[in-house]
Amino acid sequence: MADTNALELDGLRRVFGGVVAVDNVSVDVRRGEFVTLLGPSGSGKTSTLRLIGGFERPDAGAIRINGSRVDHLPAYQRDTTTIFQTGALFPHKTVAENVAYGLRMRGVAKADIAPRVRQALEVVRLSGYEERYPAQLSGGQKQRVALARSMVVRPTILLFDEPLSALDLSLRLQLRAEIRRLHDEIGFSAIYVTHDQGEAMAMSSRVAVMRSGRIEQIDRPEKVFAEPASEFVYTFIGESCCLRAQVSAGAAADSAGAPLELRLAQPLGEGAWRIYIRPSRLHLGRADMPNGLKARLDFTEFLGDVHRYHFKAGKLELFVDHPGSVVHKPGDAVDIGWQTADMMAYQ
Numbered sequence: 001m002a003d004t005n006a007l008e009l010d011g012l013r014r015v016f017g018g019v020v021a022v023d024n025v026s027v028d029v030r031r032g033e034f035v036t037l038l039g040p041s042g043s044g045k046t047s048t049l050r051l052i053g054g055f056e057r058p059d060a061g062a063i064r065i066n067g068s069r070v071d072h073l074p075a076y077q078r079d080t081t082t083i084f085q086t087g088a089l090f091p092h093k094t095v096a097e098n099v100a101y102g103l104r105m106r107g108v109a110k111a112d113i114a115p116r117v118r119q120a121l122e123v124v125r126l127s128g129y130e131e132r133y134p135a136q137l138s139g140g141q142k143q144r145v146a147l148a149r150s151m152v153v154r155p156t157i158l159l160f161d162e163p164l165s166a167l168d169l170s171l172r173l174q175l176r177a178e179i180r181r182l183h184d185e186i187g188f189s190a191i192y193v194t195h196d197q198g199e200a201m202a203m204s205s206r207v208a209v210m211r212s213g214r215i216e217q218i219d220r221p222e223k224v225f226a227e228p229a230s231e232f233v234y235t236f237i238g239e240s241c242c243l244r245a246q247v248s249a250g251a252a253a254d255s256a257g258a259p260l261e262l263r264l265a266q267p268l269g270e271g272a273w274r275i276y277i278r279p280s281r282l283h284l285g286r287a288d289m290p291n292g293l294k295a296r297l298d299f300t301e302f303l304g305d306v307h308r309y310h311f312k313a314g315k316l317e318l319f320v321d322h323p324g325s326v327v328h329k330p331g332d333a334v335d336i337g338w339q340t341a342d343m344m345a346y347q
Helices: 045-053 095-107 109-122 141-151 169-186 195-204 221-226 231-236
Strands: 005-017 019-029 033-038 060-065 080-083 158-162 190-194 206-211 214-219 240-247 251-252 271-277 290-304 307-313 318-323 332-340 344-345
Touching: 019 045, 019 060, 019 214, 033 045, 033 195, 045 080, 045 158, 045 190, 080 141, 095 109, 095 141, 109 141, 141 169, 169 195, 169 214, 195 221, 206 221, 206 231, 214 221, 214 231, 231 271, 231 344, 240 318, 271 318, 290 318, 318 344
Parallel strands: 033 190, 033 206, 080 158, 158 190
Antiparallel strands: 005 019, 005 060, 206 214, 240 251, 240 271, 271 344, 290 307, 290 332, 307 318
């Protein structure tokens, strides 16, 4: 068993009423790996999770846990546990009873239940809360109880169904760090579903970006961000500015045909191009950089750590994140520069 993957998905397909929700999805999860399914609503990530957990049956493909095929088994016979968005705690049971529930259902000896519950609550930093009821807990505490309840049964795969999406920002950040800490300490295997890019980047061993039921790219978070496999992945991960330019005979114009003062170190072929650059990789007042665009400042936003400068060049609109204040005022023509490695061009 040590040489097998914790989870293997092989060509999964699921159709609902003629709509292909999961389309030939194949993923291996190594032991101790934290894999996140990331994508917009309707991308197939939750449907894939439900197939793994046994809440749906695939129309085609195979699911293996510890090397054994399980796609024919009901949810309760699979070595998985699922942490839902709401936590799904029993309101009439205490914290300790909620955490112990899965152990009792699995027939764990009574003498072993109490120490395992105590240890699980220590891990999620809820010692002393054993006799409280869910109504007496905060949203974050409820999710930590749900996490303890799932981990205490020691499943092969932990499944996370957007567990932080209903929480406010500060609590989401705290629990995100808590789950990452627990994974680093315990090394459980997990599939995590989210549409939040920050969660995916911060928590994952690998990220699988999904679109229309398919995986567009799966790799380390750093690789997905820096080397996107497609235009969709680039635009979905992080913020970016899009320069839509019509190139002809070495000159560039906007969509209305107005000329652009655009210079590129590596000239593009003729035709319509979409040039993407991250706003943090654009530099103000840098006519000396290999690539650049002259644009007029429209307005400025203060975002805390940075000022965001909004520019227009003909029909083009772009924004630059700058760490300090700049002397430019609305209407000023400014040189915006960037490195060639920081841009992606699609036609």
